[in-house]
Amino acid sequence: MAKNIWVFCEQRDGEIQNVALELLGVARELAEKTGEKVGAILLGHNIKGKAADLIAYGADEVHVVDDERLGMFVTEPYAQAVTQIAKEHTPSVILFGATSIGRDLAPRLSARLKTGLTADCTKLEMDEEGNLFMTRPAFGGNLFATIICPDHRPQMSTVRPGVMKKLDRDDFRKGEVVEENIAWDESKFSVTVLEEVAECQTCGQIENAKLLVSCGRGVKDVAPARELALKLGGSVASSRALVDAGVMDHGCQVGQTGKTVRPQAYLAFGISGAIQHLAGMEESEFIVAVNTDKNAPIFKVANLGIVADAAAVLKNLNKILQ
Ligand SMILES: Cc1cc2nc3c(=O)[nH]c(=O)nc-3n(C[C@H](O)[C@H](O)[C@H](O)COP(=O)(O)OP(=O)(O)OC[C@H]3O[C@@H](n4cnc5c(N)ncnc54)[C@H](O)[C@@H]3O)c2cc1C
Incomplete structure (x- = not known):
């Protein structure tokens, strides 16, 4: 049996x-x-x-x-x-x-x-x-x-x-x-591996990161997000919108058709909080959401919500952490 x-x-x-x-x-x-x-x-x-x-x-x-x-x-x-x-x-x-x-x-x-x-x-x-x-x-x-x-x-x-x-x-x-x-x-055995070549990604191993700075369509320039992630010792991640737009690698995508993450802190900038995105991040220990729309669904799962322009918040955080 x-x-x-x-x-x-x-x-x-x-x-x-x-x-x-x-x-x-x-x-x-x-x-x-x-x-x-x-x-x-x-x-x-x-x-x-x-x-x-x-x-x-x-x-x-x-x-x-x-x-x-x-x-x-x-x-x-x-x-x-x-x-x-x-x-x-x-x-x-x-x-x-x-x-x-x-x-x-x-x-x-x-x-x-x-x-x-x-x-x-x-x-x-x-x-x-x-x-x-x-x-x-x-x-x-x-x-x-x-x-x-x-x-x-x-x-x-x-x-x-x-x-x-x-x-x-x-x-x-x-x-x-x-x-x-x-x-x-x-x-x-019909397959022989000749060589292994590591994929070059623009983001780290997001599933193992303790902190993620995650960008959605509301972020027009991801460079300040990368800078913040670096300063905080985390990685940069994204919603599918930026992956579809060719701005971020698929390896950085959080959600149902991306990766499931559970970092200590998930900082979501300009992400609406679609159900397919939430499926990949809602178990994060502490969620901070920055969005100009006070009714964005991401605020329902956020521990801290900031109704503001993502670019301005990123700029200020980078300045404070200089
Ligand atoms: C089968 C299926 C699987 C999917 N899998 C995934 C998945 O794995 N991951 C995923 O993420 N999505 C997935 N999606 C797509 C998902 O439904 C959403 O379309 C996607 O998550 C939206 O990404 P977004 O929040 O970045 O963009 P949007 O929904 O367009 O939201 C952008 C947000 O930015 C805000 N904003 C705009 N300007 C600013 C500003 N200046 N400052 C601050 N905020 C601003 C807006 O208010 C808005 O809330 C899937 C969809 C389907 C149908």
């Missing part, structure tokens, strides 16, 4: 990604409901040493495949490894980050494991029978749909980075590390 809540723990260049730790946090909550264990899948090369981190963040058992074929993410070897481990141990749930890797890997696995997959979930709940209730935005974010997968196991979903909360690290937690052996079928 299928049991236990598993998380595919994504690593890049040997670094466990934050989303993996966030998913371990929600997996613990789900497992508490059914009394099951939390399992982590860790794939990579020279990666075994990271298993202790996953235990410290909530895993009871870590299934590791440490193999040179897994050094860099390539779909087929990763899919073969996870499929074999999942078939052997039959977890009840497998969660993935809705990252470029998770979005590539999870659908392929759901087909190989003959089960369903709910993408981009914003909420996960479990009943005592072990049914996972996977909630995600639907119809352009205007309503939320809760999806279940009652007839097939594992129940699978992807969750955006920044949506769930990771637990505090606990180095006293105990867990088991299981080294898995994979029967590779190299005849299916």
Whole structure:
């Protein structure tokens, strides 16, 4: 019988990604409901040493495949490894980050494991029978749909980075590390990575930033926003309006079709607060909104609202912080 809540723990260049730790946090909550264990899948090369981190963040058992074929993410070897481990141990749930890797890997696995997959979930709940209730935005974010997968196991979903909360690290937690052996079928390896080239972005990793200076259509010149972000030790972000206008990179976009962020401070300049934007930032710890329209919806989620011209406020803040 299928049991236990598993998380595919994504690593890049040997670094466990934050989303993996966030998913371990929600997996613990789900497992508490059914009394099951939390399992982590860790794939990579020279990666075994990271298993202790996953235990410290909530895993009871870590299934590791440490193999040179897994050094860099390539779909087929990763899919073969996870499929074999999942078939052997039959977890009840497998969660993935809705990252470029998770979005590539999870659908392929759901087909190989003959089960369903709910993408981009914003909420996960479990009943005592072990049914996972996977909630995600639907119809352009205007309503939320809760999806279940009652007839097939594992129940699978992807969750955006920044949506769930990771637990505090606990180095006293105990867990088991299981080294898995994979029967590779190299005849299916049709892709070879020749070179990895880092994308040049005009904004930092907004999902990890503690402070974001975010610009919308009401900001005509983003240079003062960049200056402020730099002075405050944060990153610059934006609404989709500026991405569509070609002013900002898509990597900076916050919202339903961009990134989900949860910084300590989110400073929104000239952003109206459309539901699709709020979906990506309303969990921020402290929200400051600057908008000339006192009825802008962003003020409903703001802790501090300033009815003013964005350019003037940015100029004054930069002057004060000189
Ligand atoms: C399926 C779908 C997915 C979407 N995904 C996303 C997403 O991921 N992220 C996202 O952001 N949007 C997304 N959108 C678009 C979203 O609906 C809005 O169109 C978008 O967020 C608007 O961006 P904005 O607030 O910058 O612009 P606007 O809505 O045009 O708002 C500009 C604001 O600036 C204010 N303003 C004007 N001048 C000034 C000034 N001088 N000083 C201060 N304030 C000023 C105005 O009062 C206004 O409130 C999506 C839409 C759909 C249909």
